[in-house]
Every structure is written in C-alpha cells, then in structure tokens.
Amino acid sequence: GAGVSQSPSNKVTEKGKDVELRCDPISGHTALYWYRQSLGQGLEFLIYFQGNSAPDKSGLPSDRFSAERTGGSVSTLTIQRTQQEDSAVYLCASSQDWADTQYFGPGTRLTVL
Amino acid sequence: AQSVTQLDSHVSVSEGTPVLLRCNYSSSYSPSLFWYVQHPNKGLQLLLKYTSAATLVKGINGFEAEFKKSETSFHLTKPSAHMSDAAEYFCVVSDNSGYSTLTFGKGTMLLVSP
Numbered sequence: 001g002a003g004v005s006q007s008p009s010n011k012v013t014e015k016g017k018d019v020e021l022r023c024d025p026i027s028g029h030t031a032l033y034w035y036r037q038s039l040g041q042g043l044e045f046l047i048y049f050q051g052n053s054a055p056d057k058s059g060l061p062s063d064r065f066s067a068e069r070t071g072g073s074v075s076t077l078t079i080q081r082t083q084q085e086d087s088a089v090y091l092c093a094s095s096q097d098w099a100d101t102q103y104f105g106p107g108t109r110l111t112v113l
Numbered sequence: 114a115q116s117v118t119q120l121d122s123h124v125s126v127s128e129g130t131p132v133l134l135r136c137n138y139s140s141s142y143s144p145s146l147f148w149y150v151q152h153p154n155k156g157l158q159l160l161l162k163y164t165s166a167a168t169l170v171k172g173i174n175g176f177e178a179e180f181k182k183s184e185t186s187f188h189l190t191k192p193s194a195h196m197s198d199a200a201e202y203f204c205v206v207s208d209n210s211g212y213s214t215l216t217f218g219k220g221t222m223l224l225v226s227p
Contacts, residue, residue, distance in 0.1 A: 043217035
C-alpha cells in the first residue's frame with residue numbers, strides 16, 4: 001500500500017516568510033510524528049499527534065512553529081517568519097498506534113535564504 | 114530518559130567483507146530498539162526492530178542485530194557488504210514509557226569500496 005507522503009519535496013523561501021509543510025500518513029495510522037534533520041543537530045523530535053490531538057509539543061523549537069492535524073489524517077507543519085536556522089529536512093512519520101513501528105516519509109527539504 | 118550513542122561516525126569496508134556498526138543505548142525502561150537506513154536524498158527505511166521477543170533480530174537485505182542487555186548494546190552486522198549498502202544508518206531507541214517518541218543516534222555513514 002501507499003506509504004507516508006510529504007509535500008513539497010523541496011521548498012526555498014526568503015527569511016521572514018511563512019511556510020507550510022504537508023504530511024499524508026499511511027491510511028488508518030492514528031499516530032503521526034514530525035521530526036527535523038539538520039547537519040548540526042541530527043534528527044530531532046518536534047511534535048506527536050494521536051488522532052487530531054497533540055499530547056506532546058515539547059520538541060517545537062519556538063512559538064514560530066505550529067502544527068495541526070485534521071480528520072485524523074493529514075497534518076500541516078507551519079513555520080512563521082522563517083529564519084536561516086530553520087533550514088533542514090522535515091520528516092513525518094506515522095504508526096498504527098502510539099506503540100507501533102513508525103514509518104517515515106521522504107521528507108521536505110527547506111532552505112531559508 | 115533515553116539516549117543512543119553510535120560509536121563511529123564513518124565506517125569504510127570493501128565489497129564482500131563483513132559490516133559492523135556499533136550502537137550503545139541507555140533507557141529507564143525496557144526499550145524497543147531499531148535500525149533505520151537512509152540512502153542519499155531518500156527517506157528513512159526500517160531495517161529491523163527489537164521488542165524483547167528474541168535477542169537476535171534479522172532484518173531486510175541480510176542485516177541482523179543482537180540485543181545485549183548486559184552491555185547495553187545493539188550492534189548491526191552483515192556478513193558481506195554490497196555496494197548498494199552504502200548509506201547512513203541510524204540506531205534508534207524508544208523507552209516504551211508512554212507514546213513512542215524515538216531518540217536517534219547521530220548516524221553512521223557506511224562507505225563501501227569495490
């Protein structure tokens with residue numbers, strides 16, 4: 001079946017602009033995760049959704065970052081007033097339930113000029 | 114709290130020789146452990162997973178890993194490297210204390226020469 005998909009695959013933006021990154025999880029997966037992969041920091045957890053709720057937002061690096069999930073499916077990660085340090089690959093993963101194996105999407109490479 | 118240490122940032126092998134990628138972990142609970150592989154410009158792919166059923170775990174593409182609680186290790190091995198194995202490998206821990214947030218190691222880049 002279809003895996004996790006993310007769009008866009010690449011995004012180049014100017015400093016100060018807002019961006020939206022989209023994740024389509026595997027159908028039927030109730031848990032959804034966002035991670036960030038950058039050269040200096042490795043892979044970092046950002047936020048976790050169970051259904052449409054986000055029990056853990058502890059990884060969001062600042063209040064410029066927000067995320068939502070609707071219909072227990074698609075999730076959007078929004079970064080407002082982007083900064084150069086936001087440049088990274090943003091990865092989404094989903095799992096059937098909170099304790100199950102996570103399956104990753106291909107990521108969105110964000111470049112902030 | 115949980116953490117993962119991958120002992121080598123880079124490992125170089127010749128095609129046909131064995132592969133050993135080392136990983137040590139710490140966890141306050143009985144952990145689940147994973148190895149993921151990431152090929153250039155690709156997403157993360159699950160290689161194998163340990164969840165306490167058996168200490169020797171076999172994964173895809175001939176890889177396997179052994180969970181050693183006394184050594185807090187979960188090293189990844191393969192008897193014979195292929196050129197297609199060249200990629201970055203991540204050791205990952207989940208402490209199963211609640212929802213399954215993963216903690217990633219820094220990664221090991223495997224280089225395979227002809």
